[in-house]
Amino acid sequence: MEFDNNRPIYLQLLEDFKLKISSGQWKSGEKMDTVRNLAKIYGVNPNTVQRALQDLEREGLAKSNRTMGRFITDDESLIEEIARGAFYKSCDELIEVAEELNLTKEKSLTLLDEYWRES
Known part of the structure; x- marks a missing residue:
């Protein structure tokens, strides 16, 4: 992914995560990759990924389970x-x-x- 330097990276990640969810690339109810792996994939700081994922959770598109990880919502x-x-x-x-x-x-x-x- 190529980032626009004029916009916060975490917002661009959030948009990409939403696109992956809405297109079915990331399936409903599926376990998400770890923050560390997503940071490596996107070539960004894990804190940046964490911030985007927190917004994703706030919007109800992901849910965290402390012992099992983070999952895509099953709310179709x-x-x-x-x-x-x-x-x-x-x-x-x-x-x-x-x-x-x-x-x-x-x-x-x-x-x-x-x-x-x-x-």
Whole structure:
């Protein structure tokens, strides 16, 4: 993962963790990797990973068990809500660009459909 130096790393990690959960890359109810291993994978300080994971827990997407480790939530509706939020954020960006280009909703959807079929 390449980090944006203009934004706190722990927030970028949090966003990546949410993406992994909402996309199913990290499965509902699955045991998460340790802080130390995640820090090694991402090439960051373990304290930075810990801060991101604390926020993940605050949002209800992970749960800690002192003796067994940390687990991804099994709340599928919460995971779906996170996925929907990420999608809507991208939609907001797309709509903003379309408006800057003076594209109508219909033209934008046509272009999106064409692009989607080509991908």
